[in-house]
Amino acid sequence: MSAPLPDPLPVVSVGAGGMGRAWLQVLRASPDVELVGVVDLDLDAARAAVADLGAPDLPLGTDAVELARRTGARAVVDVTVPVAHHPVTTAALFAGLPVLGEKPVAATLAQSLSLAAAAEVTGQLFMVSQSRRWNPQLARLAQQVSALGAVGAVSVDFFKAPRFGGFREEMAHPLLVDMAIHHFDAARYLLEGEPVSVYCEAWNPPWSWYHGDASASAVFEFSSGARFTFDGSWCAPGAETSWNGSWRVSGEHGTARWSGDDEPEVDTTAPVPTTEVTAHDGIAGSLAIFVDALRSGTVPGGEVHENVLSLAMVEAAVESAARRERVLLDDVLARAREQAVAEETRDDVRAALEGWGSVREALVGFAPRAADTSP
Ligand SMILES: NC(=O)c1ccc[n+]([C@@H]2O[C@H](COP(=O)([O-])OP(=O)(O)OC[C@H]3O[C@@H](n4cnc5c(N)ncnc54)[C@H](O)[C@@H]3O)[C@@H](O)[C@H]2O)c1
Structure with a gap:
């Protein structure tokens, strides 16, 4: 005992x-x-x-x-x-x-x-x-998404230009491995079902100060049939997005958007739940x-x-980028x-x-x- x-x-x-x-x-x-x-x-x-x-x-x-x-x-x-x-x-x-x-x-x-x-x-x-995952604005976005009925597409843009120095500038896939896992995990939180496959391209813009690929675009298919699209770069100066990324969720009954820093907004005629979300952060x-x-x-x-599938999304995206093929999770x-x-x-x-x-x-x-x- x-x-x-x-x-x-x-x-x-x-x-x-x-x-x-x-x-x-x-x-x-x-x-x-x-x-x-x-x-x-x-x-x-x-x-x-x-x-x-x-x-x-x-x-x-x-x-x-x-x-x-x-x-x-x-x-x-x-x-x-x-x-x-x-x-x-x-x-x-x-x-x-x-x-x-x-x-x-x-x-x-x-x-x-x-x-x-x-x-x-x-x-x-x-x-x-x-x-x-524990951002209260993300929790409120999830609440809005629950009012949209079936979800067709979730997209996130993540464009920043940090100069970290150190290990991130030496990694083969700094954006996908060190950062995108947060966005992949948030997409799993927002979407019904789990990821099934991914097609990803990763590249390094000519002006990049990273050794590895600092830019990537990935399309994941989820078991619900929805697609999750990630577009991002870590060497994208100007008009930078939030560290949380900028989100759009398109569903049967409307659309929800989140800048990553402000309260999410929903455009729907469907009733949106108003219960208080837990204030963890x-x-x-x-x-x-x-x-x-x-x-x-x-x-x-x-x-x-529960968390392993977020890392699986990262490894699958890296593999897809290397093989230039759609990869099954x-x-x-x-x-x-x-x-x-x-x-x-x-x-x-x-x-x-x-x-x-x-x-x-x-x-x-x-x-x-x-x-x-x-x-
Ligand atoms: N959630 C976030 O936003 C976020 C942000 C930054 C870092 N992280 C994560 O936090 C973790 C630590 O990152 P960091 O930037 O602090 O790294 P760091 O290199 O600054 O520090 C890591 C420390 O761990 C010690 N260490 C290594 N192996 C050890 C062992 N076997 N036993 C005891 N100590 C050991 C090292 O001596 C070092 O002091 C990483 O997993 C990183 O991905 C998360």
Whole structure:
């Protein structure tokens, strides 16, 4: 029998880089959790982060499970680099610790399937913080879309010109891999059904300051028959869109639009629901939803099985751009499962992966968890 969860919930945060520091502020400010320790392979980075947080005495470590044991933490927030998501989250889940992890779920689709299987084997919650999913304006857009009847098309324009320096300027597909996942995930939130296929072109304009393809256009077919179109660039100076993108949803009974920064607008004669949408927002919203899910035993949006299809959309778009062909999501998922089985080092996780029927069935049909969590 597991002990009841303390309130506030003691947590350790892993990864004290740029985004990790933003998380530390949110964890310190939240009434739902108590930040009891900070982990980073680079202890100097952890030390500097807690000093800047005004909490220089917080326990530090280089291993999340070890520090959680030392401090009595009952959950882990994983804000490490994508390649570390799989090892850090797997270790935490098998130590009985639920995990709230930064996007992307893992560095590869294969690793993300391994994490979904690890969540099944351990019975622990692993939720991905896809922070832009929790924008209240997006929730109100979804409410408007529900009044439009059948949806025919969703499109998003994303045009910006940031100069990040660092890893994004070296990646092969910075826009698709590092950014478009937010828009793909939001499209899944807006549309009924799930993505079936994609045709994508990716290219790098002559003036681009990125090494890889900074521009892309993709058309996804959804199981409802609707099409989702993404057009974007990270080297598009002038008339920039919102970071959330600029959206248009065309349905049987009208059209809804969202600039990404202002309240969405709907043009329809159909009645639009007016119920208050939950006021969660950004990473603080992810945290509140995670803690609520742990206490209630419900399965939150962003639970690993639910989130994996957003990463699958990214990998399918990259593959389509490379092959210059329409790519089926089910083919991408099947190959990722083969890779996950081949790479898996844990017998129990490999058995869970092999026990799935189709990958899509395993992801979409995932059953709710028990209400408690072991220490
Ligand atoms: N939601 C958003 O809008 C958003 C924005 C930026 C970054 N992110 C995500 O946040 C994550 C972190 O990004 P970042 O920009 O902070 O990266 P970063 O490189 O600034 O920091 C990552 C930190 O993790 C540490 N680390 C790496 N491997 C580790 C391990 N095995 N154990 C402990 N610590 C380890 C590194 O030493 C580093 O300090 C990424 O997954 C990124 O995609 C999300």
